[in-house]
Amino acid sequence: MLKMTHLSKAYRTEVVETYALRDFSIHVREGEFVAVTGPSGSGKTTFLTIAGLLEEFSGGEYQLDGANVRGLNDNQRSRLRNEKIGFIFQAFNLITDLNVQDNIDVPLRYRGFNGAERRRRIQEALGRVGLSARSRHYPAELSGGQQQRVAIARALAGSPRLLLADEPTGNLDTQMARGVLDLLEELHRDGATIVMVTHDPELAVRAQREVHIVDGQVVDLAAQPRLVATANANT
Amino acid sequence: MFNYYFGLAVRSLRRNIVLTVLMIAAVGVGIGASMTTLTVFRAMDNDPIPQKSRQLFAVQIDNWGPDTKSVAAGDKERFQEQLSYIDAVALMNAKAAHRQIAMYKTGAALTPANPQLLPFQVQIRATYTDFFPMFQTPFLAGGAWSADDDKNHADVAVITQKLNDKVFGGGNSIGKTINLDNHEFRIVGILATWEPTPQFYDLNNDTFAEGAAIYLPFTRAIDGQMPSWGNNNCNGDIGQPGWEGRLRSECVWIQFWAELPTPAAVENYRTFLNNYATEQQHLGRFHWPAHTRIRDVREWLAYQHVVSDEYRILVLVSFSFLLVCLLNAMGLMLAKIMGRAGDIGVRRALGASRRAIFGQCLIEAGVVGLAGGLLGLGLTALGLLGLRSLLSEEVSRLTHFSTADIMIAIVLAVVATTLAGLYPTWRAAQVQPAWQLKAQ
Numbered sequence: 263m264l265k266m267t268h269l270s271k272a273y274r275t276e277v278v279e280t281y282a283l284r285d286f287s288i289h290v291r292e293g294e295f296v297a298v299t300g301p302s303g304s305g306k307t308t309f310l311t312i313a314g315l316l317e318e319f320s321g322g323e324y325q326l327d328g329a330n331v332r333g334l335n336d337n338q339r340s341r342l343r344n345e346k347i348g349f350i351f352q353a354f355n356l357i358t359d360l361n362v363q364d365n366i367d368v369p370l371r372y373r374g375f376n377g378a379e380r381r382r383r384i385q386e387a388l389g390r391v392g393l394s395a396r397s398r399h400y401p402a403e404l405s406g407g408q409q410q411r412v413a414i415a416r417a418l419a420g421s422p423r424l425l426l427a428d429e430p431t432g433n434l435d436t437q438m439a440r441g442v443l444d445l446l447e448e449l450h451r452d453g454a455t456i457v458m459v460t461h462d463p464e465l466a467v468r469a470q471r472e473v474h475i476v477d478g479q480v481v482d483l484a485a486q487p488r489l490v491a492t493a494n495a496n497t
Numbered sequence: 498m499f500n501y502y503f504g505l506a507v508r509s510l511r512r513n514i515v516l517t518v519l520m521i522a523a524v525g526v527g528i529g530a531s532m533t534t535l536t537v538f539r540a541m542d543n544d545p546i547p548q549k550s551r552q553l554f555a556v557q558i559d560n561w562g563p564d565t566k567s568v569a570a571g572d573k574e575r576f577q578e579q580l581s582y583i584d585a586v587a588l589m590n591a592k593a594a595h596r597q598i599a600m601y602k603t604g605a606a607l608t609p610a611n612p613q614l615l616p617f618q619v620q621i622r623a624t625y626t627d628f629f630p631m632f633q634t635p636f637l638a639g640g641a642w643s644a645d646d647d648k649n650h651a652d653v654a655v656i657t658q659k660l661n662d663k664v665f666g667g668g669n670s671i672g673k674t675i676n677l678d679n680h681e682f683r684i685v686g687i688l689a690t691w692e693p694t695p696q697f698y699d700l701n702n703d704t705f706a707e708g709a710a711i712y713l714p715f716t717r718a719i720d721g722q723m724p725s726w727g728n729n730n731c732n733g734d735i736g737q738p739g740w741e742g743r744l745r746s747e748c749v750w751i752q753f754w755a756e757l758p759t760p761a762a763v764e765n766y767r768t769f770l771n772n773y774a775t776e777q778q779h780l781g782r783f784h785w786p787a788h789t790r791i792r793d794v795r796e797w798l799a800y801q802h803v804v805s806d807e808y809r810i811l812v813l814v815s816f817s818f819l820l821v822c823l824l825n826a827m828g829l830m831l832a833k834i835m836g837r838a839g840d841i842g843v844r845r846a847l848g849a850s851r852r853a854i855f856g857q858c859l860i861e862a863g864v865v866g867l868a869g870g871l872l873g874l875g876l877t878a879l880g881l882l883g884l885r886s887l888l889s890e891e892v893s894r895l896t897h898f899s900t901a902d903i904m905i906a907i908v909l910a911v912v913a914t915t916l917a918g919l920y921p922t923w924r925a926a927q928v929q930p931a932w933q934l935k936a937q
Contacts, residue, residue, distance in 0.1 A: 311931035316846055337850045344848020355843045359512050371501055372848040416847070 263455045264290040269322030282308040283478040295450040297469035298459045305478040306459045314426050315339045344372050348417030352429035354409040356401040363397040366416045387415035407438030427458040506861035520829045524869025527822025529876025532906045534815040541804045545693035550794035556753040558584050559788035561732040579749040593769040594755035596631050600624035601751050602727035605677040609664045622709035623718030631756050639671040639686035650720045655686040655712040699752050700801045701728035725750045823917040831921040838928050845930035855926040862918025870910025
């Protein structure tokens with residue numbers, strides 16, 4: 263589903279070149295739930311934005327659902343992003359002056375679905391996250407957990423092949439976080455491919471597999487006894 | 498997607514009312530100022546007879562010579578815009594054009610048959626029968642007098658609908674008579690409203706004023722020694738005293754127009770005019786080589802500076818003001834759009850291409866332009882109202898707001914604001930979603 267090989271991402275100024283990712287390789291198979299962990303500044307979010315085609319990379323290869331994304335123009339990347347990827351952000355990133363159903367409608371509009379199809383998908387996505395009764399509410403009228411559920415519904419509505427979640431529970435209290443994680447696990451059980459970036463090891467163990475990034479590179483978890491121990495303690 | 502973007506634009510504008518009002522006000526004030534001057538300019542620069550303006554030619558003959566001091570100093574290209582009676586009659590008799598007319602502005606005291614109405618002065622145009630078909634004047638009743646009436650110096654008249662309403666209370670007055678300076682004239686035609694703006698056929702006085710109320714045969718007016726109420730220029734030599742002396746003088750006071758329907762006719766008439774002037778030289782009347790000119794209506798209006806340079810500068814200044822307003826609107830738009838960079842980043846993440854963001858923001862700029870255009874229309878109406886109260890009646894006639902002016906205002910506002918929105922829109926399309934999302 264998602265395969266990066268020897269990928270690198272460098273940020274350059276006139277005097278310095280900084281690598282956010284270096285010789286980065288990862289392979290996420292269809293139907294997998296992968297947690298990407300690492301300390302702050304390790305390159306997790308950069309990985310996620312490159313995986314989500316929001317940012318270009320400097321070197322290496324990246325294949326998304328079998329298609330090589332190198333060299334695609336903005337329109338092609340946008341279409342691919344719209345059709346194949348659903349985003350879930352830490353800060354929910356709902357558009358504040360759109361109500362719940364209009365927020366979910368956004369990616370469907372860019373997809374070019376007709377009105378009936380969009381309405382069907384919105385109702386289905388809202389039903390899946392248990393917010394059918396809130397379709398006319400504005401984000402400010404919802405709790406953090408509900409907002410994140412709306413964001414998940416928005417990500418699901420277009421039936422993406424891949425869900426990318428960036429610290430999806432980072433802004434939620436424990437109870438709400440548990441609810442959102444339960445929902446992600448349910449989606450995974452239903453066949454969704456999920457890549458979740460988190461710095462929280464306890465969250466990571468709920469995923470099927472964990473990939474750890476340090477200084478822009480994937481490291482072998484076996485060489486990280488503390489993390490393995492933590493993971494074992496939670497299984 | 499247009500409807501979707503339009504809806505988003507309206508929603509976005511409602512989100513920050515203060516900024517929106519400022520943007521619309523900036524566009525509206527600029528449109529109001531520029532459209533007020535443009536409306537008057539368009540009326541001044543109007544082609545008053547578009548269907549024939551390339552076939553009607555004002556005729557000039559230099560009967561004063563190159564040493565004349567009375568025309569615009571230093572401009573050797575300029576010479577008398579009118580003809581002497583001698584030349585006018587000679588050209589009429591030559592019949593070298595498809596149609597031709599000599600004419601002048603005169604006037605008389607009209608004594609109404611109705612004793613309850615007091616006598617009053619009316620403006621008269623003394624001309625030939627071809628005036629009416631040449632200038633395509635619309636008739637409410639009757640028609641032009643005949644060529645025989647011209648030959649016979651007949652006591653006939655064509656009057657305007659307005660005069661007919663005033664003197665006869667409207668209705669069909671064909672066959673009735675009007676009394677002008679104690680002479681009776683039989684009415685043969687009543688003109689419907691006909692107000693070419695500018696009054697191209699006689700630009701000597703009151704370019705934008707109301708035209709004559711009565712039209713009489715030129716020959717009859719000359720017989721009646723009806724004086725010229727228009728511009729009279731005599732190059733030092735005013736000739737013999739009295740009416741006959743005036744007719745034999747080199748004073749210029751008669752407008753002359755020729756209808757030349759084809760390029761060949763135009764060339765032939767030029768040749769004819771030069772031959773006529775050369776002949777006058779050979780006869781010893783002119784002591785200089787032939788100097789004649791014919792100009793069609795558009796050329797004539799330009800030559801006569803119907804739109805003054807000062808007014809052109811005023812239009813330029815008002816459009817510069819519009820530019821300043823648009824720059825302000827652009828700055829506000831930029832602030833507004835960049836304030837929504839987060840939303841734009843989210844939309845990009847959800848699949849919006851740069852083109853889609855560009856389209857969305859451009860339509861928002863267009864909506865601001867539309868609202869600004871509507872406000873500008875209101876301000877233009879106010880501006881024209883102000884001009885009417887400040888300026889002369891003559892200029893007030895130019896302050897009518899036509900459907901075309903309304904369309905121009907709206908299109909100008911939308912196009913100009915959309916153009917001003919290009920930069921903010923381009924900036925919006927350049928928003929890097931990754932950076933925006935990382936920042937959040």
